[in-house]
Amino acid sequence: MRDFETIIVGVGDGIGRLTLNRPDSLNALNEKMTADIQTALKELSADRDVRCVAITGSGRAFSAGQDLKEISPAKSFADSLRKRYNPIIRLITGMEKPVVALVNGVAAGAGMSLVLSCDYRIMSSSAKLIQAFVRIGLVPDSGSTYFLPRFVGYAKAFELAALGDEISSEEALRLGLVNRVFPDSKYAAESEKILVRFANGPTKAYSTIKKMLRHSAVYSLEQTLEYEAYMQEISGRTEDAREATKAFVEKRPPVFKGK
Numbered sequence: 001m002r003d004f005e006t007i008i009v010g011v012g013d014g015i016g017r018l019t020l021n022r023p024d025s026l027n028a029l030n031e032k033m034t035a036d037i038q039t040a041l042k043e044l045s046a047d048r049d050v051r052c053v054a055i056t057g058s059g060r061a062f063s064a065g066q067d068l069k070e071i072s073p074a075k076s077f078a079d080s081l082r083k084r085y086n087p088i089i090r091l092i093t094g095m096e097k098p099v100v101a102l103v104n105g106v107a108a109g110a111g112m113s114l115v116l117s118c119d120y121r122i123m124s125s126s127a128k129l130i131q132a133f134v135r136i137g138l139v140p141d142s143g144s145t146y147f148l149p150r151f152v153g154y155a156k157a158f159e160l161a162a163l164g165d166e167i168s169s170e171e172a173l174r175l176g177l178v179n180r181v182f183p184d185s186k187y188a189a190e191s192e193k194i195l196v197r198f199a200n201g202p203t204k205a206y207s208t209i210k211k212m213l214r215h216s217a218v219y220s221l222e223q224t225l226e227y228e229a230y231m232q233e234i235s236g237r238t239e240d241a242r243e244a245t246k247a248f249v250e251k252r253p254p255v256f257k258g259k
């Protein structure tokens with residue numbers, strides 16, 4: 001994978017790793033970084049050796065959101081979201097492999113939206129989430145108003161978005177905003193085990209699960225039952241499904257190839 005100015009990208013053992021790398025500004029998202037993230041996500045998506053993608057931040061933060069030193073009244077917020085942020089959220093949610101957020105430190109504003117758009121979220125115990133938009137008189141963007149009420153319900157979503165208070169890792173876990181929290185001392189090793197598990201799993205099934213869960217958010221039970229039947233027909237014919245059924249009969253663990 002090539003070098004980028006604002007992020008570090010690496011691939012190994014089936015895992016694509018994207019690290020936001022402007023630690024002096026808590027990995028604030030400037031124009032160059034959002035462009036770099038888009039390019040990297042497209043490349044990781046197309047790379048057949050990558051079966052799981054992890055996104056994290058360098059230094060003490062995940063990301064402090066939009067670079068406030070680049071905000072100016074002269075620019076269009078809508079254009080910025082349409083060109084810079086919304087494509088990133090679409091690339092993550094549409095990626096045909098699991099995308100895991102490793103929340104190593106504070107994730108604020110669009111940084112928190114980026115976390116919410118991932119399929120699985122792991123947080124270190126000292127990290128915080130902040131719907132920081134309202135603190136500067138803005139409203140949530142980059143998918144936060146889609147994900148928040150679906151994860152925590154309207155009442156809590158309104159509170160988090162309108163008050164913009166820090167959400168501790170304990171509260172994030174209790175609310176269902178993240179999947180796992182590990183003490184800072186164990187966070188790296190425990191996260192790695194989960195990434196390895198995704199990278200060795202049935203990638204096509206993961207991708208289909210992503211599509212099905214998004215589909216079910218807008219369709220009726222009847223339509224969902226039919227979609228499940230359709231998707232199971234496809235899933236049942238993958239190499240991984242055949243291998244896992246054979247492995248069960250042979251009383252051995254399956255070897256998934258992501259095919």
Ligand code: T3D
Pocket residue numbers: 024025026028029064065066067068069071077080081106108109110111130132133135136138141
């Ligand atoms: O244009 C559009 O598309 C609009 C889109 C908007 C989406 C958004 O994300 S809006 C929300 C933007 N983010 C924020 O409002 C959060 C701003 N940051 C903070 O509130 C705090 O930094 C934190 C709560 C995240 C962390 O606080 P703390 O005390 O741990 O760190 P700090 O001292 O505030 O920051 C450390 C450095 O990072 C500092 O730089 P310095 O003074 O040492 O040179 C600070 O300026 C810099 N920094 C932190 N956040 C940002 C930032 N620089 C630029 N942009 C930031 N967002």
